Amino acid sequence: MYQTLLTSLENGIFTITINRPDKLNALNKQVMLDLNDAIHEVEANAEIKAVILTGSGQKGFVAGADISEFVGLTSGEGMDLARRGQEIFFKFENCSKPVIAAVNGFALGGGCELAMACHFRIAAENAKFGQPEVNLGLIPGYGGTQRLVQLIGKGRALELLMTGGMIDAPTALQYGLVNYVVPQEELIAKATGLLQTIIAKAPLAISRCIQAANAVFDHTKDGYKQELEAFGDCFNTEDMKEGAAAFLEKRKPNFIGK
Template sequence: MPEYSNLTLEVQDRIAVLSVNRPDKLNALNEQTIRELGQAFEEIAGRDDVGGVILTGVGEKAFVAGADIAELSKMGPVDGIEVSRLGQQVFRRIELSRKPVIAAVNGFALGGGCELALACHLRIASENAQFGLPEVKLGIIPGYGGTLRLPRIVGKGRALELMLTAQFIKADEAYRIGLANRVVPQAELMDTARKTLSTILANGPIAVGLAIECATRGMEMSVDDGLALESNLFGLLAATSDMREGMQAFLEKRKAEFTGR
């Protein structure tokens, strides 16, 4: 298993807690941290003892307060393209993970940190969390997929307002516009994320993974192509033992015992 300098990874009860661990930098994303995130999700994808992921930041101030500006300030045009594409590739891997990923947003989620949260499947925020894409204040735009994902989640108008004004919004406003799925007190954040993920993991794992894929790719397709994908994946699940078990358990009024096959 890889060793991480800027991340911590703990696994218990099929839940991986992956934490960005640069609290002295408010967990800002430098190149090494982004590469380690890619390695961690590659590791997680291959681990049979992991069913889902909670992604968070170390400390109580920041989930991820943005990209590492000191590092970005040195980039030229070609470097800028490479920096953006690295982040895009890693965040896309997170978005397309068939194992559900919940962002436990425990403070600032700004710039690249907000984009990281957007790449997760669900976002649970603490009451002190703040979200924002303030890149235009630095003379740049979001480069890790934020210009695509935010409009898909909250709508184009609200997304452009956040990006063009560079203003931060608090957790209650993020919930109101659909950016956050839930808002809870900071002390309850990780417990709530665990309970939510445990509820998801009680369901058929293949079905959960294909629901993620269908919803994610379907939003990138025409309606007809999305419906074709849905029917194909629906049919594919009919070949699984989990479907037989799930339906038999329902008919027998008992809890299903899924095997992921």
Template sequence: MYQMISTQNEDGIFTITINRPEKMNALNQQVLKELALAVEEIYSDRTIKAAIITGAGEKAFVAGADISEFLTLSEENGRDLAQLGQVIFQRIENSPKPVVAAVNGFALGGGCELAMACHFRIASENARFGQPEVNLGLIPGYGGTQRLTQLVGKGKAMELMMSGDMISSADALSWGLVNYVVPAAELMSKTISILQKINAKAPLAVSRVIKCVNAAIDKQVDGYETELDEFAACFGTKDMEEGTAAFIQKRVPNFTGE
């Protein structure tokens, strides 16, 4: 089904691996289209509870877009390409199931944008982040100007995007771009352990947390109103009944996502 990515569903955790290690997992249009299909699996497959996006090998998560494809693009083509990327990354950001980036090596340009579209990020010690598009006479086009600003603040985002510099995993942690930095050998186990913890919680509540947090940065909606609606909706779920009953009875809840 896929040629440039690989997928695996193990115990409800769906791993999407960008699989072009010889090209530093660069995002070409074929990769984007395959990624879009894999993301739709997260939405539609009831056996998937959470997802990980990572890159093949230890050198790169995704080292950027495939620059060779840019040489023939017109303004109109460029807009279409950016819109394709933005739509896919918005689907990741708005996934009702947790999607975490396990960042191994370089996450540059479109790779950094892909990582930022995930709900949070865990990095290996050798990870490097950056938006170096200005070196090519370009700017980020897959939502990077917006998400980087939201995550690290205006000043740091301005500096990183205007200088084209890379930052280390340690800097990314101190800036708030990633949640954890771990040795490369522990990257996937750390990511899986966090998702296993999340998967033990009420799925509908987790989904509503994602929706409400995203509403905090969505100019089109009132985040507080969204929270009111989603909080109220929890009271119509079996998971809320089970969770509160389990708490009172001092037992582990058995959530069903209903």
């Protein structure tokens, strides 16, 4: 179905693996098209409860964009390219189901931007993060300047953006860019374990957590108002009634996503 992705669905967890290992999984036009289709599949398929996004091999999550596709572009064409990338990455960020990036190696340029568009990140011990676009006379174009500041603060973000330098996994953990650092062989198991915990909760509440948290950085929205409305909406769900009843009856809730 996908030219550049491997996908599998097991126990509600959909794993998307970017599969261009000879290019360290660099983002080209086809990868972007496939990622766009994949995130639509995630939203459309009720059997999918959560997503792990990773790269094939042990060296690269996504080592950047395919720079050969940048050569000869005009200013307008460059903007169109970035606009399309931003639109796709927004779909990951605003996905109604939890998306974890399992960063198994280099996450550079567009790869770092893609990882940051996921709801949170887990890194293998060999992972490296960076936005080296200034080395090409460019800046990040898929949302990297915005999300990096949001995640690690302006000072640290600007240092990475302006030096084009890389940080290792322990530094990314210290900066708050990733939630956990684990050995490479434990990466997918760690992501799976976290998602199993998350998808055992009420799906509609999880979705509203994502919406409300994203509203913090959306200047077109009042995050407190969004939280208030989402909180109220939860009272109309069967899951809230089940959750409250289960708590009072000292039993495990059985959520159905309604």
